[in-house]
Amino acid sequence: MSLELAGRSFDSRLILGSGGFRNLEVMAEAVEASGAELATVAMRRVDPSAPGSILEVLEAAGCELLPNTAGCFTARDAVTTARLAREALGTDWVKLEVIGDDRTLLPDPAELLDAVETLVADGFTVLPYTSDDPVLARRLEDAGCVAVMPLGSPIGSGMGINNLYNLRLIVEAARVPVILDAGIGTASDATLAMEMGCDGVLLASAVSRAEDPAAMARAMRLAVEAGYQARRAGRIPKRLLAQASSPEEGVPELT
Amino acid sequence: MTAVYLNGELCELPAAATLEQAVREAGAPEGGRGVAVALDGEVVPRGDWAATPLREGQHVEVLQAVQGG
Numbered sequence: 001m002s003l004e005l006a007g008r009s010f011d012s013r014l015i016l017g018s019g020g021f022r023n024l025e026v027m028a029e030a031v032e033a034s035g036a037e038l039a040t041v042a043m044r045r046v047d048p049s050a051p052g053s054i055l056e057v058l059e060a061a062g063c064e065l066l067p068n069t070a071g072c073f074t075a076r077d078a079v080t081t082a083r084l085a086r087e088a089l090g091t092d093w094v095k096l097e098v099i100g101d102d103r104t105l106l107p108d109p110a111e112l113l114d115a116v117e118t119l120v121a122d123g124f125t126v127l128p129y130t131s132d133d134p135v136l137a138r139r140l141e142d143a144g145c146v147a148v149m150p151l152g153s154p155i156g157s158g159m160g161i162n163n164l165y166n167l168r169l170i171v172e173a174a175r176v177p178v179i180l181d182a183g184i185g186t187a188s189d190a191t192l193a194m195e196m197g198c199d200g201v202l203l204a205s206a207v208s209r210a211e212d213p214a215a216m217a218r219a220m221r222l223a224v225e226a227g228y229q230a231r232r233a234g235r236i237p238k239r240l241l242a243q244a245s246s247p248e249e250g251v252p253e254l255t
Numbered sequence: 256m257t258a259v260y261l262n263g264e265l266c267e268l269p270a271a272a273t274l275e276q277a278v279r280e281a282g283a284p285e286g287g288r289g290v291a292v293a294l295d296g297e298v299v300p301r302g303d304w305a306a307t308p309l310r311e312g313q314h315v316e317v318l319q320a321v322q323g324g
Contacts, residue, residue: 019323027322042323045262045316046290048282054320055289068324083298084318088291095324204324 001232003200005177006093006125006146012037013194014224015066015179017204020156021213024052030207031061034217039063040095040204042070043085055089066127068095073108075115082119094119095149095181095202096128105155109136113143120144129181132162134169141176148174149181149202152193156205158185161192171197187216187223194227195235260314274299274307274315281317290319 003010016036021027031039039058058065067085072078075098082094098115100108107130119126120143128140132150140148150170153159160183161167171178177199184190184203193201201224210216256267262281269276274292283290292299293316299307309315 017324021322024322040324041320043291043318044321044323046281046283046319047321050321053284053289054322065320066324067320070323080293080296080298084291084293084316085320086291087298087300088289088318089320097324 003177005127010037011035012221012224013200013228014190014221015040015200015202016063016207016217017202018054018058018208019070019204020208024054024057026213027054027208028057028061029214030217031058031063032217033214033221034207035221036063038066040066040068040202041089042068043081043088065089065091066093066095067091068129069097069115071099072097073099073102073111075111075118078111078115079118079122082115082124083122086124092123093125094127096126106151107131109133112136113139116140116143116145127179132166132170134166134173137170137178138173141174145176147177147179147199149179151182152180152189153183155182156209157183158206159183160185160189161196164196167193167196167198184220187219190220190223191227191230194224195231197231200224257309257311259309259312262315262317268309272309273305274309275304277309277315278304278317281315283317283319290317292317 003013012035014036015038016034017040069078069081072081078098086092098108098111099105116126126145127147128145129149137148152161179200179202180193180198181202184206190201207213207217257272258267295314
């Protein structure tokens with residue numbers, strides 16, 4: 001089953017952030033290994049000395065671009081950055097980030113919602129990076145976001161999912177896809193997100209800063225797939241005591 | 256001469272310079288593929304670059320996609 005986002009269909013439920021890779025070659029290998037069909041990019045000042053073109057590398061890997069508004073602390077800056085990305089890249093999709101604190105990089109909920117309203121009215125397809133607040137997730141959905149992307153833990157922290165309870169509430173209430181965005185440290189974090197009922201996972205640092213990014217990208221691909229399949233398969237309930245799996249009848253008397 | 260802030264640096268451009276010249280001066284790829292420009296915080300579509308004159312002291316930001324997110 002594919003991931004449906006804003007009327008588009010994606011075979012992969014893993015979205016890869018392109019930040020943090022040592023160079024474009026390492027990124028290309030990791031993108032390939034991840035199977036991702038969407039990759040985020042940031043908008044920054046032109047640097048004539050920068051080697052290679054990230055656009056060509058991602059296009060060659062069959063990845064579509066999902067520009068972000070990383071580095072924006074106000075709705076106004078985020079809206080302008082989204083419009084610049086639309087102009088530069090020809091896409092109205094945006095991973096909307098409006099940061100409220102430079103130490104934790106947690107979102108600023110008021111500015112985020114403000115930016116969403118402006119961008120939705122302007123025809124953007126908005127995928128907001130949000131805190132793990134179920135009420136904010138609902139507000140973002142009501143404002144017209146095509147997905148909600150709650151953090152598991154702070155960006156780049158690798159702490160995994162800090163608040164399973166909130167994530168569960170978000171997943172249970174959402175009528176748009178829920179994509180866990182930020183905090184993933186290793187494969188089991190991504191699997192847990194999918195087992196919790198998330199529709200996808202977005203991660204960057206866990207792969208790009210791993211010792212072997214391509215190998216970790218492959219691990220994440222399998223982890224997301226495993227979690228998705230396990231969720232659909234229906235896990236057994238947890239029990240306090242054992243329940244034998246071998247027959248209790250027909251046990252011989254051997255003494 | 257017209258002095259503008261080009262990607263944060265004060266930059267002397269010829270009098271009657273346009274936004275297109277500023278984009279080239281910033282070192283953007285030929286043809287400006289993957290590039291977008293803000294003039295004093297407002298996005299200027301690619302098709303308008305050549306017809307947009309620059310005034311003294313304006314802020315020009317020339318951006319492209321980079322690794323991130």
